Each structure stands twice: as C-alpha cells, then as structure tokens.
Amino acid sequence: MKITLSVNLGGYSFNIDEDAYDELRAYLENLGIWFAQEESSGEILNDIESRIAELFRAKLSDYKQVITIEDVKAVISVLGTPEDIAGKNGEGNRGRTGAAGTHRMYRDPDNRMIGGVCAGIAAYWHIEPLVIRIIFLALVFAGGLGLLIYLILWIVLPEARTTAQKIEMRGEPVDIHNIKESVKREFEQVRKKMNL
Amino acid sequence: MDIENTTAQMRKGILEYCILLVLSGNSCYASDIIRELKEVKVIVVEGTLYPLLTRLKNAGLLSYRWEESPQGPPRKYYELTGQGRKYLAELDQAWAELVESVGLIRKNRK
Numbered sequence: 565m566k567i568t569l570s571v572n573l574g575g576y577s578f579n580i581d582e583d584a585y586d587e588l589r590a591y592l593e594n595l596g597i598w599f600a601q602e603e604s605s606g607e608i609l610n611d612i613e614s615r616i617a618e619l620f621r622a623k624l625s626d627y628k629q630v631i632t633i634e635d636v637k638a639v640i641s642v643l644g645t646p647e648d649i650a651g652k653n654g655e656g657n658r659g660r661t662g663a664a665g666t667h668r669m670y671r672d673p674d675n676r677m678i679g680g681v682c683a684g685i686a687a688y689w690h691i692e693p694l695v696i697r698i699i700f701l702a703l704v705f706a707g708g709l710g711l712l713i714y715l716i717l718w719i720v721l722p723e724a725r726t727t728a729q730k731i732e733m734r735g736e737p738v739d740i741h742n743i744k745e746s747v748k749r750e751f752e753q754v755r756k757k758m759n760l
Numbered sequence: 761m762d763i764e765n766t767t768a769q770m771r772k773g774i775l776e777y778c779i780l781l782v783l784s785g786n787s788c789y790a791s792d793i794i795r796e797l798k799e800v801k802v803i804v805v806e807g808t809l810y811p812l813l814t815r816l817k818n819a820g821l822l823s824y825r826w827e828e829s830p831q832g833p834p835r836k837y838y839e840l841t842g843q844g845r846k847y848l849a850e851l852d853q854a855w856a857e858l859v860e861s862v863g864l865i866r867k868n869r870k
Contacts, residue, residue, distance in 0.1 A: 575833030595807070604814045611790060611810045611836070618791060621832075644805025 568630055574610070574617035578624075580631040583725065587636045588616075590726040591645075598646035612643065619643075645743075667735035670724035671717075674753055679718040687733050771802055777855060778802050779812060780840065780848040783822065787839035813838060821847050 568579045580588070595612065599605040619639045620631055669688045671680035677693075682700060686693040703710025724730045727746050736742045775797075782788060782796050790813065797803045816822045821844035826834045840848065 599811060602811055602814070603818055608810045608814050611813070612807060614833075614836075615790065615794075615806065615810075642806055644807040646807075648805040649807040649811075 573620065574614035576617045576621065578617070578620055578631050579629060580636075581633060584631050584633040584636045586725045587633055587640075587727075590728045591636070591640055594646055594728060598649070615643065666732045668729075668732045669721055670729055670733040671721045672730075672733060673723050673725070674730075674750070679714075680723065681714055681717045681721060684721060684724070684733065685717075688735070690734070768804075772808075774855070775802060775808070776812060776816065777848075777851045779809070779816065780821065780844060780851065783838055783840050784845075784848055787825075787837045789827075789835040789837050793838070816844075820844075 567582045569582060569585050571578050571580055571585065592609070592613070596605070596609060599608050602608060616639055619642060620635065623631070623635050623638075667688070670684050672683035672687050673680050675683035675687070675693055677683070677697065682696040683693045686696050700710045700714055703713065722729075724733045727743055727750075730750075731742050731746050778797060778800075779793060782793050788796075790809065793813075794803070794806050794809055797809070798806075803809060813822065817824065817838070820841060822838050823841050824836045824838045827837045829835045
C-alpha cells in the first residue's frame with residue numbers, strides 16, 4: 565500500500581505516488597533553476613508542465629489510475645534533464661551556478677541507525693558516520709544535550725529521498741554522471757542487503 | 761573531438777530553422793512540432809524545444825493563440841509572424857548557400 569497525492573499539472577488533475585511526486589518535484593525544481601535566467605522562464609516551465617500532463621495522460625487508463633515513479637522517470641527521459649537539454653558542452657555554464665554544487669544537509673535514510681541524522685551529517689562532511697555518532701553519544705551522557713540536538717535536527721532536516729537530493733547531500737553537482745553513479749551506489753546497497 | 765558532440769552541435773545549429781520550417785505551413789501546437797522534429801531526428805530530448813519556442817516568440821518571429829481542444833485544457837497554437845516569414849526566407853537562402861559550399865568542397869576532393 566502506498567500513499568498517493570493529488571496534483572494539478574497543466575490543468576489536469578493526477579493521482580501520483582508519493583515517491584513519484586518527490587521525483588517529479590525535484591525535476592521541476594531543477595528545470596526551474598536551469599531556466600531561471602531565461603526571459604520568460606515561467607512560461608517555459610508552464611509549457612513543459614503541460615507536456616508532462618499530456619504524456620502522463622497517455623499512460624493512464626481504466627486499469628491504471630495512478631502515476632508511478634516509473635512513469636515519472638520515463639517522462640523525464642523523454643523531456644530530458646537540464647544537462648540533456650543544454651547538450652554536452654552545449655550552452656556553456658548558463659544557469660549552472662544554481663543547479664551545480666548545491667550542498668545541503670539532509671537526513672540519510674540509507675545509512676541510518678535511528679533517524680539518519682548522524683549519517684546525514686557525516687555524508688555532508690564526507691566523514692565516517694561513527695565519528696558523529698560517538699560525539700552525539702558523548703553529548704547524551706554529558707547532560708543529555710545530545711538528545712535534544714538530535715531531536716531538533718531530526719525535525720528540522722529533510723530526508724534525502726530522491727537521487728538528486730542524495731547527490732546534493734554529498735555536495736556533488738547534479739549532472740548525468742553523478743546521477744548514474746548514485747543510482748549504481750543505491751543498487752549495490754540493495755544487493756548487499758539481499759545477500760545478508 | 762567526439763563525433764556525437766559535433767553532430768549534436770550541427771543539429772542544434774539548424775534547430776531554429778527547422779522549427780520555423782515546420783511552422784511555415786499550418787499553425788501547430790507544441791506537440792505537433794515535437795512529433796515532426798523527432799521523426800526526422802533533429803531533436804533528441806523534447807525539453808530543448810520549449811525555451812527555443814519562447815525565445816522565437818519573444819523575438820517577434822512567432823506568435824501563438826489559445827485554441828479549445830476536444831479534450832482537456834486549451835492548447836497553444838504557434839504560427840509565423842510577418843517578421844518570422846522574412847527571417848525564414850533569409851534562413852532558406854543561408855541554408856542553400858551552406859549546402860552548396862559543402863558540396864563544392866566535397867566535389868573538389870573527388
């Protein structure tokens with residue numbers, strides 16, 4: 565069972581899985597950053613949203629009423645990521661500054677012990693999660709401050725759900741190469757879990 | 761050098777010309793333009809088209825009108841403006857010259 569959300573895209577209403585929604589939102593945000601310097605970026609994004617709506621409608625039928633993450637990925641590959649749209653060396657660095665090199669702190673759900681806070685901080689600073697965990701444990705035993713900080717961070721930090729967010733967490737630019745690497749990494753993790 | 765990149769640059773260079781050509785007949789809505797350009801493999805990802813359409817429209821070469829669609833929300837139909845037709849005529853000439861130049865160079869090598 566999955567939670568679905570209802571979204572308005574180009575004047576159509578769609579039921580969309582939660583993970584698919586996150587993926588789509590991250591994609592549209594990236595496009596927004598990419599086109600931010602265009603004269604009529606809002607208009608371009610509206611046109612693209614209408615096209616996405618059209619492609620989604622072609623995927624729905626009486627037997628399939630919800631947009632899944634596979635549908636979103638298929639549509640993204642048809643429309644292209646910002647890098648595809650610009651072409652390889654395409655239009656230089658236009659709009660890149662925003663999309664590339666964003667470095668944000670997230671909770672890391674893949675390496676979590678409790679809420680993924682320590683793992684997220686560790687991924688942000690590129691160090692071992694164990695180091696952060698020891699510091700937090702020390703703070704917990706030295707008066708309990710660690711517990712409070714942990715709970716606040718758990719509430720404040722968003723979870724890195726989409727591939728793009730996981731790349732941002734590590735501070736790598738969100739481009740095709742890194743997305744491929746990140747997906748490969750996730751695949752390896754799943755495989756490891758299956759072997760256990 | 762990489763062949764894919766070079767051919768991609770070539771395609772990109774003629775994309776505006778191709779869009780204007782598609783629109784030189786009837787007015788079209790974006791998905792019609794995409795279908796035609798994809799069929800002849802001028803565009804790879806659809807997202808390339810939208811910023812270009814908007815830029816051409818802002819430059820006064822294209823205009824659009826909203827038209828009711830048989831199903832769903834109204835669609836944007838693009839068409840060439842007078843200025844766009846003049847621009848297209850110039851591009852037609854430039855393209856003919858390019859084809860001739862390349863043809864001449866190739867012929868000189870045979």
